[in-house]
Amino acid sequence: MFPVCPHRNALISSVSLPHSAILAAVPWMPGNGALHGAIFDRLMGWNLAILLALFLLAHLLLIAALLRRGAASASSAAKIPSLLTKWLPLAGLCVLYVWMAVTAERLWAADRFAGPAPASMQVEVTGVQFQWYFRYPGQDAAFGATRPRLIDAAGGNPLGIDPADPRGHDDVISSVLELPAGREVDLRLRSQDVIHGLFIPGMRLKQNAVPGMVLHVHFTLQQPGSYAILCSQVCGMGHARMQATLRVVPPAEFDRWLSTREHAVSR
Numbered sequence: 001m002f003p004v005c006p007h008r009n010a011l012i013s014s015v016s017l018p019h020s021a022i023l024a025a026v027p028w029m030p031g032n033g034a035l036h037g038a039i040f041d042r043l044m045g046w047n048l049a050i051l052l053a054l055f056l057l058a059h060l061l062l063i064a065a066l067l068r069r070g071a072a073s074a075s076s077a078a079k080i081p082s083l084l085t086k087w088l089p090l091a092g093l094c095v096l097y098v099w100m101a102v103t104a105e106r107l108w109a110a111d112r113f114a115g116p117a118p119a120s121m122q123v124e125v126t127g128v129q130f131q132w133y134f135r136y137p138g139q140d141a142a143f144g145a146t147r148p149r150l151i152d153a154a155g156g157n158p159l160g161i162d163p164a165d166p167r168g169h170d171d172v173i174s175s176v177l178e179l180p181a182g183r184e185v186d187l188r189l190r191s192q193d194v195i196h197g198l199f200i201p202g203m204r205l206k207q208n209a210v211p212g213m214v215l216h217v218h219f220t221l222q223q224p225g226s227y228a229i230l231c232s233q234v235c236g237m238g239h240a241r242m243q244a245t246l247r248v249v250p251p252a253e254f255d256r257w258l259s260t261r262e263h264a265v266s267r
C-alpha cells in the first residue's frame with residue numbers, strides 16, 4: 001500500500017459527524033471509488049440536510065403566518081421574537097457554513113497544493129477536440145518531450161511525441177485510463193486546443209485542462225471498477241461525445257495490461 005497525504009486522514013475525521021440517515025441511505029451520488037470521496041460526500045450530505053431543513057422551516061413559517069393573519073393584531077407580545085431565538089440559529093448556521101467552507105477548501109488544496117507522495121504514479125491526460133488521451137511514462141518513469149508540429153493523430157502520434165527524445169520511446173498512449181487500485185495517482189493535465197474539463201464523478205474529481213499549462217491533481221484510488229470520464233467544459237460541437245472510461249483494476253492486472261501495451265507500441 002502506498003502512503004497517502006496525511007491531511008486527508010485529518011479531513012476524514014473532521015467531517016465524521018453523523019448526518020441525516022435519510023441522506024446517507026438515498027443514492028444521490030454515483031458510487032465513490034476515491035479515498036477523498038467520503039469527505040466530499042459527507043459535505044454534500046450536510047449541505048443538502050441544511051438546505052432541506054431551511055426549506056421546510058421557511059414554508060412552515062409562511063403557512064403559520066398565513067393562518068395567523070387574521071388574529072395578528074390581537075397579540076403584540078407574540079410577534080416579538082427574543083434575541084435568542086432570532087439570532088442564535090443564524091449564528092449557528094454561519095459557524096456551520098464557515099466550517100464546511102474551510103473543510104472544502106482544505107480538501108481542494110490537499111489534491112492540488114500539498115503535492116503527491118514520491119511513489120505516486122504519473123499519468124498525463126491530454127484533452128483535444130473531442131478526445132481524451134492518457135500517456136504513461138513507461139519503465140524509465142519519464143515522459144518524452146512533445147512538439148506541437150509533430151502532432152499527427154492519423155499518423156499514430158496524436159500527442160506529438162518527439163522521436164529524438166529517448167525518454168519517449170517507452171511511453172504508452174491509451175484512450176482508456178487504466179489504473180491500479182490502492183495507489184495514489186498524480187495526473188498532469190494538458191490541452192491541445194481549448195479549455196477542457198476532466199470530470200470523473202466516481203472519483204469526485206474535476207479539473208480543467210488549459211492550453212499552454214500543465215496542471216496537476218492527485219488522488220488515491222480505492223475501489224476497483226469502471227468509472228465514466230466526461231468533459232465538463234463546453235468545448236465545441238462534439239463536446240457531448242468527449243467521453244472515456246477509467247478502469248481501476250488490481251495492481252497485478254494493471255502491470256500485465258501495461259506490459260502488453262508497451263510491447264504493442266514501438267516508437
Ligand SMILES: [Cu+2]
Pocket residue numbers: 127130195196197231232233234235239242
Ligand atoms: Cu472537452
